[in-house]
Amino acid sequence: MTLWRHLCWPAWRDHPGRVILAIVAVMLGVALAFGVHLLNGAALAEFARAARSIDGQPDLVVRAASGPLTDADLAELLNRPEVSAANPVLEAQALWPGQTADAELKGRALSIRLIGLDPLALLASAAGARPLAPELLPQVEGGPAELVASNTVHLNGVARARLAAGATTLKLRLPIPGSNAPRDIELAIGGRIAAGNTPLGVLDIADAQALFGRLGLLDRIDLQLAPGVDAAAFAATLPPHWRAAPPEDEGARLADLTRAYRINLGLLALMALFTGSFLVYAVLSLATAQRLPQWALVGVLGVSARMRWRLILMEGLVIGSVGTALGLALGLGLAAGALKLLGSDLGLHGANGSSAELLFNQPLLGPALAYTALGLAAALVAALAPALTVRRIAPALVLKGLGLPAGRTLPAWLGLALLALGAALAWLPPVLGDTPLGAYLAMLCLLMGGLALVPALVRGMTATLVRLPAGALLLLARERSRDQATEARRSLAGVLVALALAVAMTVMIGSFRESLLRWLDHALPADLYVRSALRGADGLPAPLPAALVERLGRLPELARAAPQRSTRLRLAPGANPVALTARDIDTGSLPLVERWAGAPAPDAIAVWVNEAARDRDGLKPGRVFTAELVDGGRRLRLQVRGVWRDYSRQSSALWMDLADYRRASDDAGTTELALWLAPGQALDAARTAVRRLAGDDVELAAAGELRAMSLRIFDRSFAITVWLQAVALAVGLFGVVASQSAQALARRREFGLLRHLGLSQRALMRLLLIEASLTGGAGALAGLALGLGLSAVLVYVVNPQSFHWSMEMHLPLGRLTALVGLAFAAAVGASLLAGRRALGQDAVRAVREDA
Incomplete structure (x- = not known):
């Protein structure tokens, strides 16, 4: 403790801002993860309690x-x-x-x-x-x-x-x-x-x-x-x-239905802790660089390398302990605040009882210990690299001003092997129902593989300098970049991970939104939609009166009306019902992802299923099966003719041609109407005419209104994703600033020697600009490439396995350019600012320190 008080505490006292930021990084990661866990538990507990109160025991x-x-x-x-x-x-x-x-x-x-x-x-x-x-x-x-x-x-x-x-x-x-x-x-x-x-x-x-x-x-x-x-x-x-x-355990049923969402949200919250560990690494690296002469001096005086290792790890443990303790308290407060704001049912329209009780009616000790272990582990892992640096220094050489020891280089084949392993893991099927564990491991392997390949990328970019006109600055930059390529991996680790995750989430959200817009074009072809405001016991819209359907079809403001019937179907005796929609089927306009090219089965009614029915119930194209209509109990022989994309639900659903349904069920009811305006007619006029005939017993919505509402729900659902993405990117950018500062401070004597050899301060700044452009460019390119690889896993693996929603890849080039440019500018700007500070010291004084 005496050594810690004399070696570590002064640095903390003189630079409290950096330490506070490291603690805040751990605190935010633990708070978000713990708070999300508590909210999930509270929502499940409240849903189960409400179900038990109605269904009894x-x-x-x-x-x-x-x-x-x-x-x-x-x-x-x-x-x-x-x-x-x-x-x-x-x-x-x-x-x-x-x-x-x-x-x-x-x-x-x-x-x-x-x-x-x-x-x-x-x-x-x-x-x-x-x-x-x-x-x-x-x-x-x-x-x-x-x-x-x-x-x-x-x-x-x-x-x-x-x-x-x-x-x-x-x-x-x-x-x-x-x-x-x-x-x-x-x-x-x-x-x-x-x-x-x-x-x-x-x-x-x-x-x-x-x-x-x-x-x-x-x-x-x-x-x-x-x-x-x-x-x-x-x-x-x-x-x-x-x-x-x-009686069904509604809490367990909801837990099964929302498992994928809760796991994805929890991992998204842990992303802040993951990137926060790089900030802890940056802070400890900066502190290590500033105190390198002191560490060398105590090494000469007899402090063992093992003791120096322990002191650095103790610093990480203190940061992790304080950040974790504050994070647990903040997570509890965030969860309580969310419940206070949204209600005990998280906004499901009017809850009863005390929201705070929901937090304490679930197990807290186990999750608190788990997130404590995660916070401490993140801080300790972040402290390992600085601890290894201090352990490996040669005290006599450091006292002579030779700076940090050369980093250990990971072989390029290891990075390539990790990338190949990540690509292989992405093909694994989900576990526990809808949990894409293989995809998550694939993303981790891709990140680690990308980090391992950064030195090779820096050396490759350095090799391009050979073709440029020879000069002292280019020669120095080339040799420095070649020798310190491993340090580039360390200094760029935070921004590379944060940029890769930001690019991946940006591409995934952009792809999802673009696919949703295209799906809405298929799902909402009409101008106006009408359905009964009345509901059956199953929650489905009640049939519209036949006379009303006939009168609406004759309105002069409308060109045509397409009826639709929503009902339910049992895929097996005693199974829970699934949604069945009978409508006019035009296979050319359906958002199909698979088609059956074989011959139709005799005496089988054609149906089209969504991706959830294909994945969960095994209803693949061509399959013939028997199902039972819930209303009426008739058994139907069906054949799957295709799989359609369905962003409106995660449960199984089927489509059937309306004429086939009416022949098979003798049900002539209509629950929804799609209406197309006559040429030259205004939407408001058609809406008024429909309301005049139907009164208040129907719900009206224009296609534009439904589209806007769907996009509002989408943007609201991904708001936390965007915010966490911004937090992670900010943490990564600060990490690269701190790392570059550490490198510049460690090179202060080197800069002094170069000044004595005749290089001006402006020339040294140009040298730093060349070096920073190489490392920053390597980090930005690696982050972009990794982000695109991660986005492919998210788009083509995680979303289909978790939510049974496939989509096309869409690259929002403007946002990606802004993200990559921001990361590159941060790396270059941080290096220049840190270099200016280091060059501000008197060159003679810096060299005299070598004596």
């Missing part, structure tokens, strides 16, 4: 193998001795006219979820150790009779917050199955329920069946079994027309 959930359940199914289950309680459930989505759900979709009425159940069954189960759904049990002032009051809805806090002051009734509009006309209802407002973070209402099951137009029908039955009854064994005894399973 039954032992088994019974659904019909095909179609709905009936009251007779409920009676049969209640008569089984193994069942201690049963709660019938029926759900619907109602329209709440006059309310606005989303400012981006003006005029869209608010939807409210309605759940019909048996309050008395919930009340009876509430006395037990495991109540069925305690947060759905209405809290009323009266007795049980008020729970089942006729035409009464019990609302949660989110719905009550949208009520007009003093309101005692609620007017809603419901889609009626089998009817083209919705039904307006008025319900008395009853008690309160605690469940849900979106508008939710609970009704008695008998009222729900009558109001929803589904008399005698049920969506599901939640069962509570008698003590000692095994749920799996009981489910095996049920007849095949029932499908019984434990």
Whole structure:
């Protein structure tokens, strides 16, 4: 500690700004990574809590193998001795006219979820150790009779917050199955329920069946079994027309769906820590260069190389410890602030409960220790190179002014081998579902390989100086660059990594945005789009009235109308439904990425699937399979004719020709209409005409509005990416400034000797300019080449494997030129500024230090 106090502390005291920046670099990296982890955990915990509050905790959930359940199914289950309680459930989505759900979709009425159940069954189960759904049990002032009051809805806090002051009734509009006309209802407002973070209402099951137009029908039955009854064994005894399973773990389901997004976001946050380690390296290298005479002196006085090594590592450990501690606190604060700003459901429209509780209701010690280890490891790894430098110095030579020892050169074949290994790893399939682990390892190998090849690139650029007219400055620059090529790798490591990552993210985002624009041209060919504001229990738009569809097709403001039907399909018995869209199929205008060139299968309906269905469900072009329509239960024999690009979802989805769908299903319903304007007609006039016919029961959106909204969502989604990219680039640029300063200070005696030999200060500055241009140019070119290689991995591997979205490579040349120019200018400018400072010392005084 005495040596540390005399050798290290004075440098920290005299140059606190550099040390603070190194600590801030570690702090930001740890804070961003830890904060993102806490936010992900809080979002998953809140989603699971909200789902449990609505679905409850039954032992088994019974659904019909095909179609709905009936009251007779409920009676049969209640008569089984193994069942201690049963709660019938029926759900619907109602329209709440006059309310606005989303400012981006003006005029869209608010939807409210309605759940019909048996309050008395919930009340009876509430006395037990495991109540069925305690947060759905209405809290009323009266007795049980008020729970089942006729035409009464019990609302949660989110719905009550949208009520007009003093309101005692609620007017809603419901889609009626089998009817083209919705039904307006008025319900008395009853008690309160605690469940849900979106508008939710609970009704008695008998009222729900009558109001929803589904008399005698049920969506599901939640069962509570008698003590000692095994749920799996009981489910095996049920007849095949029932499908019984434990309640879905919604938290686990969401975790599976968002795993790729969360991993990518976490790695993106760790990018700041990765580049921050280069800043720590730059600061410690600068401090090492400034104190080299002191390290040499203590070496002559008996301090071993091993002790000098330990002192430098101790400096890195102190920087890492302080930065990590501050980063953990800042990460917790960032997560708490985000939850405070967005709500406990991260902005999903109105959350209940304390946001701070979500952070502390998840494990904190394990993640905190993991990110502490990452922060300390990053700082210690960054301190290794300066520590090795101090350990390898020859004290007597350094005291004579010979500067830093020559760096160890990595063979060029190692860099080429790492590049080849990275290219090979990129071909590996994803693991854990959608995690492109091989692609991430490939990117790391490409970065390390590029760093290893920097000396060879510098020597190659130096060789070009041989063809230039001979001169003292060129000779000095050529020999210096050849001998110190390894030092160029060290000084440019931070900016090379930061530039490569910045180029990669810029190309990926630009490619994604350009591909999205082209996809929107295919996905939104019409001028105006209409769909019902009413929703079915599954959340899909309710069918538009047939009379309205016919009248809209005859409007003089419109040239034509194309109907579309959105429904659901089961790819296997008992499987979760996937989206099916029936529309007029024009294969020439579809955004297809694969086509089936073989012969059509006999008696099979042609379908086109998105990339998620191809990758996750194995629906490759040409495959023939059988699927079941959720509505109606009809089984269809289908053949995949192609794969289309789908940026609107990450789940499986299919397209079918509308005529084929109607023949196979006998369903003539229309859920959406695409409208083309007649020549010379204005969009506003057509919108007014549609609204005049349809009223407030439809949602209207122009293609331009949908396009603008999609791009706003895209830009908002990648805002954090751009910000982290800027942080990483700034850290890398400061790293090259600090590294060049270290090199210039270490050469102060060399500059003094050259001044004695007759070179002017202006000539020395030209020498520095030549050297900096060589190393800076090598760094900029290597960063650009590495960035393009990384972007190819992101575009062609990471995105398809993580999100099942393919895209074309697009190079935003203007931004790339600005990034490369900024990195080159930073390297050259830093070298010149550092050289000017070093040359500012008196040459005679600098040489006298050698005596």
